[in-house]
Amino acid sequence: MTERATMIRLRINGVEDEVGASTLAELLKHQGIDLQARFLAVAVNGAVIRRADWLAHPLSPGDEVEIVRPLQGG
Amino acid sequence: MTERATMIRLRINGVEDEVGASTLAELLKHQGIDLQARFLAVAVNGAVIRRADWLAHPLSPGDEVEIVRPLQGG
Amino acid sequence: MTERATMIRLRINGVEDEVGASTLAELLKHQGIDLQARFLAVAVNGAVIRRADWLAHPLSPGDEVEIVRPLQGG
Amino acid sequence: MTERATMIRLRINGVEDEVGASTLAELLKHQGIDLQARFLAVAVNGAVIRRADWLAHPLSPGDEVEIVRPLQGG
């Protein structure tokens, strides 16, 4: 994040937050997520954003972001 | 039926027939059905025609007529 | 019982006791049992003693006496 | 069998028969059984006669002889 980053309100994994990130990639980095980490997937407003588009995908106020990974399951 | 009755093609209980009947009441009489018989019900083209309307209900070529009554059932 | 009754050791319903009774009838009375009470039955040494014989049935030291009645049961 | 063999009535495996055999071994041979055949067992009058005793075991009229072997079983 640089000081130029504007703060926007997002809903990240169901929780409202205000972050200084204008793209998905910035948001993920802000969340401490390694962009190279495997097995991650992200959706914005109900649509999956493929990894190749994370850098370019702009965020808008009110966006609902889901960041998931596989876990144990039955 | 009078001699003036025009013959029309109907589908009566699933069977194609040509009858000289211009109303539902005429058709039923033509089928030998007592109009006073209880527990009868009739539908034309998928809509039930109440008994009070049998006399007036006009038939058109191609009408699909269902004439039913209760039977044993489980 | 008169004072002449000799004390003898018996096993009554599984319990050793010493009683002053020389007949079964005396023993029952000594136990506070109404000899007319219905539904009682008594065995001495594994043999049932019919009610008519209670008066005459002599007891000997070491006799095993069972005094029973019906109770609830399944 | 020699001509001296006396005929005696036996019950062999449930069937009455008259055979010229004075010992168990003779009977078995008479029945066409190889005395060296393995897995055979024989009883006379309800008692097992061990193989070593077949030669010597005398037969008497009326003897009941069982000659068995293992078969398929569940």
Next chain:
Amino acid sequence: MTDPLTIAGTTLASRLFVGTAGYPNQQMLLDCLETSGTELVTVSIRRISLEGYAESLVDLLEGRYRLLPNTAGCVTARDAILTAELAREALQTDWVKLELIGDRETLYPDVEQLVHAADQLVRSGFTVLPYCNEDPVACQKLADVGCAAVMPLGSLIGSGGGIANPAAIELVCSRSPVPVVLDAGIGTASDAALAMELGCDAVLVNTAIAKSHDPQRMAAAMRAGVEAGRLARLAGRIPKRRFAEPSSPQLGLVST
């Protein structure tokens, strides 16, 4: 016994519903209904024979029993709904046992279509009792769209297989906001009793009575079975235990 069942505001003293098909003859049917003590009997709706009109079974039943027309055999919502509407006109009742068959061989219900057809019929003023499966979610949906009861199957229609999945029937009963009527599969009186013990509010029986060697006696058996199961349910059964528990007193045994 005063333990009436209420469905859609109508009170029924008997918790045994009886189907009217397949009896050796009409008099036997009437005798069985009488003996069963039922107050609600099912009928089908069928096209009249074009050769002429005979006196209907219904002339004999009317006034003595509440009639519950069914949509047996229908495989489309459209046919089931039209059959229900014809039944309403013919019998002047808005009650209908809604059957929507998903497979002609097993006569298993098509619950997806069933929910939609039930929804439409309820909106059209019908009192809908749907023949469904022992699926608690489907039963909930049927109740949600306004069905007056649900009628899960015990086992396949006419199979006499009894209650194939007691745990599921018990689950449906424990969660249903509307009465549960066990439909299909009852083969004998203990099946009917078990249904009631699992929590069903009523039982519908047809083939098990009609095709019994002695239908009237089986009607009596079913009546008693339903009553037995209902009473047992109300009384509250003892828990099942893996071990024995003596009933007679354990003390005071004769011992030599």
Next chain:
Amino acid sequence: MTDPLTIAGTTLASRLFVGTAGYPNQQMLLDCLETSGTELVTVSIRRISLEGYAESLVDLLEGRYRLLPNTAGCVTARDAILTAELAREALQTDWVKLELIGDRETLYPDVEQLVHAADQLVRSGFTVLPYCNEDPVACQKLADVGCAAVMPLGSLIGSGGGIANPAAIELVCSRSPVPVVLDAGIGTASDAALAMELGCDAVLVNTAIAKSHDPQRMAAAMRAGVEAGRLARLAGRIPKRRFAEPSSPQLGLVST
């Protein structure tokens, strides 16, 4: 219904036998017996308390019910036989429910000793109804020595486990030359109905009534259950089929 059961020349209108142990109180017991319609009730024989003699339960039952004393808890033939003889003297009946327990924990019968004790009691003039297991050979032997009936267990005494092995009970019933009374394990009304459907001639119930939340209602349930099962047995149930069989007519469906 006139379908009496005859055991040893005695005719009983009710096929439900009821045990008298373990009820919340004596009045409840009496109410349950009345409601059950039973004519035959079991009692145990126990040593009197040496502290004194109280009015017996039997004073209340006598004249209203036929009493069937048991030898519950006995583990030797000798004790069982003496108990039977004491019972005969006390109650002036030669009927006895012969119990010979092979294992105090499971209360499972010792059928080997049972046959011998039954044999002796029959020779002494008793009418013997032995509590046994669902072993057709043992049941045959009991009949052979002259028992008036056999009383195989459904499941362990007091367990409410129902009929654990229906095939075996059916087998016993199909071959027994004397009446079969299902004893032990009945937990609820459908169990009683099933017992009768399998071919039992009567059912003995105790704990399932006495320990129900509402004993009197359960007594009514058992009465109805036994009747239901008996009627179904007589009526002849439909066979179980793996496939469906429509009850309503298959022709003449409304079809758009």
Next chain:
Amino acid sequence: MTDPLTIAGTTLASRLFVGTAGYPNQQMLLDCLETSGTELVTVSIRRISLEGYAESLVDLLEGRYRLLPNTAGCVTARDAILTAELAREALQTDWVKLELIGDRETLYPDVEQLVHAADQLVRSGFTVLPYCNEDPVACQKLADVGCAAVMPLGSLIGSGGGIANPAAIELVCSRSPVPVVLDAGIGTASDAALAMELGCDAVLVNTAIAKSHDPQRMAAAMRAGVEAGRLARLAGRIPKRRFAEPSSPQLGLVST
């Protein structure tokens, strides 16, 4: 044994699918998977913890097992579909075990929504294996919309209740145009064997292994159970008879 299962063109040598949840620890999970011989394991898709990202279970499974992500816990088609799409992105697989829960307490499927969600996912290129119920009509619909298999429940998820309705499972298997995978309810190895004998093509097990006292041994048991049931199915079992049939020869008995 060469008796592979093919689902959507993919061949699996093992007919045991294993869930990865609830093991005492990760090493135990890996040991169980190894022992089970499975080739297909299920995983869930969950939001990452915002506190940070830990190494995933999947790093350990990848390359050794085909992964089948589920939509466990989803109650709307929308959430289930989005979960499936996220799974596809995360795991680069178009396979999905589609769960659409109709009731959070019983985890019973909502088959109506399930059919619609499956339809959409198939159209989006997914290979869909839906968790459904033992309803042959619903299973047919799922196959009709293009599901690669159906996964009916044996009994409630995690209940260990086994196969509550064997007749229905057998019916589903006999009519399904796609492989049938028994899902949910398996409690022990004989349940798995029975599932295969009824005609299932595979079995999915999770809790019964993970929560066993000795998970790895239970994994071995399940592997053997699935194999046993499959072999028995292929071999063709003897019919059940009500009567005895001697195995040993009836002639030639020793008789004194």
Next chain:
Amino acid sequence: MTDPLTIAGTTLASRLFVGTAGYPNQQMLLDCLETSGTELVTVSIRRISLEGYAESLVDLLEGRYRLLPNTAGCVTARDAILTAELAREALQTDWVKLELIGDRETLYPDVEQLVHAADQLVRSGFTVLPYCNEDPVACQKLADVGCAAVMPLGSLIGSGGGIANPAAIELVCSRSPVPVVLDAGIGTASDAALAMELGCDAVLVNTAIAKSHDPQRMAAAMRAGVEAGRLARLAGRIPKRRFAEPSSPQLGLVST
């Protein structure tokens, strides 16, 4: 797996015993035994045909399998004992599967005679494995007289009825001081697995293999089934629950 069974001091690696009767041909029998992994096979003892002596089956089995001669078909203790003695002489083994049939039609054991015959045979130095019923008291008596194992029936011989009374078998297993071998009634692999899960130490199978459509494959199925059930027993199954328990994590669901 090293989990041997020890009977009378003899260690057996396989817990599957196999009967040798009723196979399509002798080669098939040999193949089935090989495939089954069994170490102990049963044979009968029969009078030789007086028409001549053919090579015995036993020539083929000897040295490869421990032979367990039976007394199948005997209805008196005397015949059973003589048959056992002849078997000992013929096969040079003191092991015997003691059968004493109480009823020729059902082939049900006569447990009273069985105990006496077993007692005599034990005194004569035999290692006795009696075919008995699922009666815990009878099984205890058989152990008390010195039987090396007990062999309760699952259901009637040759019926394929499976385990008709699982609770009773479990009870027998939980109390038996000697190994329990489930004999008779096994119809398919899941039956064998269930027997082991209930606590049996081994299973004897004959008809279910011999009369299968594909005996050798069924032999493999039984081998796997016994192993599956044994492993599951040792692992400890999860308890049965009436309610669902999610396996996948309940937190972190995608939710729109």
